[in-house]
Structure formats: C-alpha cells, structure tokens
Amino acid sequence: MNQIIDTVIIGGGAAGLTAAQVLGRARRSVVVVDAGEPRNAPASHMHGYLGHDGRSPAELLAIGRREAAAYGVRIVRDAATGAERAPSGGTTVTLRSGAPLTARTLLVATGLGDELPDVPGVAERFGRDVLHCPFCHGYEVCDRPLAVLAGANAAMSVHQALLIPQWSRDMVFFTNGLDVEGADRARIEARGVRIVDGAVAGLTVEDDALRAVRLADGTEVPREALFVGPRFVPHDDLLRELGAERGQNGYVPVDPMGAVAGLPAVWAAGNVVNPMAQVIVAAGAGSAAAGSISAYLLERDVERELAEARDGVRREARGTGLAGSRPQAAAD
Ligand SMILES: Cc1cc2nc3c(=O)[nH]c(=O)nc-3n(C[C@H](O)[C@H](O)[C@H](O)COP(=O)(O)OP(=O)(O)OC[C@H]3O[C@@H](n4cnc5c(N)ncnc54)[C@H](O)[C@@H]3O)c2cc1C
Numbered sequence: 001m002n003q004i005i006d007t008v009i010i011g012g013g014a015a016g017l018t019a020a021q022v023l024g025r026a027r028r029s030v031v032v033v034d035a036g037e038p039r040n041a042p043a044s045h046m047h048g049y050l051g052h053d054g055r056s057p058a059e060l061l062a063i064g065r066r067e068a069a070a071y072g073v074r075i076v077r078d079a080a081t082g083a084e085r086a087p088s089g090g091t092t093v094t095l096r097s098g099a100p101l102t103a104r105t106l107l108v109a110t111g112l113g114d115e116l117p118d119v120p121g122v123a124e125r126f127g128r129d130v131l132h133c134p135f136c137h138g139y140e141v142c143d144r145p146l147a148v149l150a151g152a153n154a155a156m157s158v159h160q161a162l163l164i165p166q167w168s169r170d171m172v173f174f175t176n177g178l179d180v181e182g183a184d185r186a187r188i189e190a191r192g193v194r195i196v197d198g199a200v201a202g203l204t205v206e207d208d209a210l211r212a213v214r215l216a217d218g219t220e221v222p223r224e225a226l227f228v229g230p231r232f233v234p235h236d237d238l239l240r241e242l243g244a245e246r247g248q249n250g251y252v253p254v255d256p257m258g259a260v261a262g263l264p265a266v267w268a269a270g271n272v273v274n275p276m277a278q279v280i281v282a283a284g285a286g287s288a289a290a291g292s293i294s295a296y297l298l299e300r301d302v303e304r305e306l307a308e309a310r311d312g313v314r315r316e317a318r319g320t321g322l323a324g325s326r327p328q329a330a331a332d
Contacts, residue, residue: 005029007293008093008103010080010238013038014279015270016109017064018286019293024071026294031101032068033093035079039111039271040136040279042127047136049280060279080110083238090265091242104300105265105293107258108238109286112271114230117151117176121203122228129210129225130203134160136278138167141225145170147213148227149200150178156229158184164227165191172221174213176200196221232275239268251275258289267293 007023009016012034023030040046040057047053052060065075082094083106091106114132116122122130131137146168150157158180161173171193173180180188180195188195199216203226212220236244236252244252244260251273254260258267267289270282277285 004088004090005031005101005103006297007031007105007107008033008091008101009107009109010034010093011109011111011235011270011272012036012065012075013061013109013111013270013282014064015111015272015277015282015286015289016107017061017068018283019107019109019269019290020068020073020075020286021064021071022287022290023293024068024073026290027072028294028297030068030073031103032073032075033078033080033095033101034075036077039114040127043137044128046279047139048278049283057279080238083242085242093238105267105296106238107286107289107293108236108260108266108268108272109270109282109289110235110238110272112235112275113233115233116230117149117228119149119176119200119202121205122149122226125203125205125210125226126228131225131227132230133278134164134167134227138164142167143170144168144224145172145222146225146227147172147174147221147223149174149213150176150180151229152231153229154178154180158188160227160229161188161193161195162191165193172196172213172223174200174215174221232271234272234275236268236272239263239266239272242266256288257292258285259292265296 006028007030009020009032012032016032020030020032045054046057078098079096080093081096083091086092086102090102090104092100092102094100146164148160148164165171169192173193173195175197201216202214204212204214204220212222214220234251239252242263244263247253254268254273258269260266260268269285269289271277
C-alpha cells in the first residue's frame with residue numbers, strides 16, 4: 001500500500017536517526033528506511049561524541065533506533081532504489097523489497113563511501129589499524145610507530161603527513177608513487193617524518209594486528225598503524241535522480257538547515273553532503289534539517305487548515321442561504 005506520511009528519511013545513521021527522533025517527538029509521522037551499513041561500522045569504538053566517548057558505533061545507533069521508535073518512528077530495514085516527485089508535491093521513494101513510500105517531505109541521510117587505496121590488506125584492516133581520521137582514532141595509537149600511505153588525493157596525503165606527527169613522532173610517509181617534492185617535502189621532513197619512496201606492495205599482519213608495511217622490493221618497515229586518505233564517494237543517487245546537481249566541491253549544495261537547493265520539500269544531512277561531518281556534526285545536521293522540515297510542514301498545514309476553514313464557512317453560508325455574501329469569520 002502506498003501511504004502518505006509526513007517525512008521519509010533515507011538512511012538511519014547519526015544524521016537520519018537524530019532527525020527522526022526530533023520529528024517523532026514533534027508528533028510527525030516518520031518512516032526511516034535504512035540499509036544498515038553506516039560508514040563507521042568497521043570501527044569497534046567511536047570518539048569525539050560528547051557523552052558517548054568510546055561507545056561502539058553499532059550501540060549508538062541501536063540506542064538511537066530505540067529512542068526514535070519510542071516516539072512512533074517506523075524504522076524499516078531496506079534500501080531505497082529510486083525517488084520521483086509525487087503529483088501531491090511530495091516524493092515517492094521506491095524500495096528494494098518493500099512497497100513504495102510517498103511522503104510530504106524527504107530527508108536523504110545516506111552517508112558516503114570510502115574508496116581506499118588499492119593496496120592488498122588495506123580494505124581488510126580499515127577501521128582497525130588502517131585509519132583515516134586521527135581525530136577519531138589517533139589518540140588510541142599515540143606514540144606508536146605510525147605511517148601515512150599516500151593516495152590519489154595528493155593534497156590530503158601531504159596534509160596527513162604533516163598532521164600525524166601530532167600523535168607520534170615515530171612517523172613514516174610512504175609516497176607510493178606520489179611525486180612529493182620541493183616545499184611539501186621540506187615541510188614534511190621538518191616535522192621529523194621519514195619519507196619512504198617506492199611502491200607499497202602490502203601489509204604484514206600477525207596475530208590480527210598490523211606489524212609492517214611491505215614495499216615492492218621486499219623491504220618491511222615495522223609499523224603499528226597506517227593512515228590513508230580515502231576518496232569520498234557521496235551516496236547521493238536519490239538526490240541526483242530528483243534533479244539535484246553536485247557543486248564544484250563534488251557535493252550537492254544544501255542551505256544551513258539542509259534544504260537542497262532547487263528541490264522543494266527535500267533535505268539532506270550528514271556525510272552525503274558534508275564529508276567532514278563527524279558523528280556529532282552529522283547528528284547536528286539531522287537535527288537542523290528536522291527543524292526546517294517541521295517548519296515547512298507547519299506552513300503547509302496552516303495553509304490547508306485555513307483553506308478548509310474558509311471552505312467550511314462557505315458551506316455553512318450556503319446551508320443558511322447566505323451563499324454569495326462575504327462570510328465575516330473567513331474575512332477576519
Ligand atoms: C572507520 C571509520 C571510523 C570512524 N570513526 C569515527 C569516530 O570515532 N568519531 C566520529 O565522530 N566519526 C567517525 N567516523 C565518521 C562517521 O562514520 C561519520 O561521521 C558518520 O557515519 C556520518 O553519519 P551519517 O548519518 O551521515 O552517515 P552513516 O553513518 O554512514 O549512515 C548512513 C546510513 O544510510 C544507509 N543508506 C545508504 N544508502 C541507502 C539507501 N539507498 N537506502 C537506505 N539506506 C541507505 C547506510 O546503510 C547507513 O546506515 C568514522 C568513519 C570511518 C570510516
């Protein structure tokens with residue numbers, strides 16, 4: 001059955017669930033469709049979220065789902081496969097296995113994917129001892145033998161090489177084919193970083209822990225954690241199917257409350273439009289979007305109720321034989 005609801009939220013991570021909780025508490029009918037693959041799932045613990053430091057990402061979301069459900073939010077484990085404007089002005093979302101959902105407003109909170117350097121072992125250990133964000137997991141490996149593996153994004157690789165010594169002065173930068181010369185090389189070396197040129201062939205893992213980075217010539221450089229700079233791929237297919245276009249920064253533009261430029265009644269929050277959003281920022285963006293969605297729905301409700309009130313007065317007037325005269329109540 002195709003039912004009309006106030007808000008459908010695609011993505012049940014920090015952004016989507018926060019919005020769901022706010023809207024559920026505001027007595028709105030909300031359905032969250034979530035494929036259940038949050039970006040930080042490979043990590044066993046999460047940092048930088050006040051009050052939840054060290055909590056497992058899965059546990060945070062389980063709490064979030066429970067809290068949202070307590071306010072009447074329906075959470076569906078499914079994947080949205082398409083979206084189109086509904087004649088009513090809302091959006092109809094098609095699902096992989098369930099029936100389509102039509103809602104007056106849509107919030108896309110589908111996150112992003114991390115495209116990792118194509119080096120054997122990197123994907124398998126991502127979120128454990130292959131890391132990308134020192135603010136999330138740097139403290140846990142501080143003063144240990146660390147490394148940065150350069151990737152396709154040269155600026156990000158150089159930035160990481162400069163930044164990671166903040167957590168450990170025992171730092172190696174594997175350029176892995178990236179041409180790092182001139183000022184960049186001097187700046188990195190000035191931080192006490194050892195630069196190792198040459199191709200990286202893989203990782204040496206023992207007892208389920210990173211022991212070394214292996215070069216193509218067979219040399220092993222002992223390391224305990226490796227930072228990489230993934231290419232971020234926003235999960236914005238639904239937004240683009242609805243007509244949104246990516247801006248110059250590679251992301252669909254939204255206003256400070258998450259409203260998608262040029263798409264009425266559509267919002268986006270979290271990593272899908274902001275790769276820098278940590279969990280707490282994604283949650284904040286979800287909250288802001290919920291506030292904006294609430295204001296939008298309120299305005300439409302008032303318009304409809306006003307129209308209904310005018311109609312009702314007219315009908316009443318017709319019933320009393322006064323049709324055609326100007327009803328005082330409606331005029332006021
Ligand atoms: C390894 C790792 C560790 C991290 N550690 C930290 C940390 O310690 N602290 C921190 O603040 N940040 C951390 N981050 C960043 C954190 O993952 C993001 O800030 C956060 O996940 C963003 O939340 P989000 O709601 O935007 O997206 P997500 O959490 O990725 O949630 C998006 C949800 O949408 C779902 N989805 C996607 N497409 C569809 C679809 N078509 N239909 C239905 N559902 C869909 C996904 O399955 C997912 O459940 C880490 C990231 C990584 C990669």
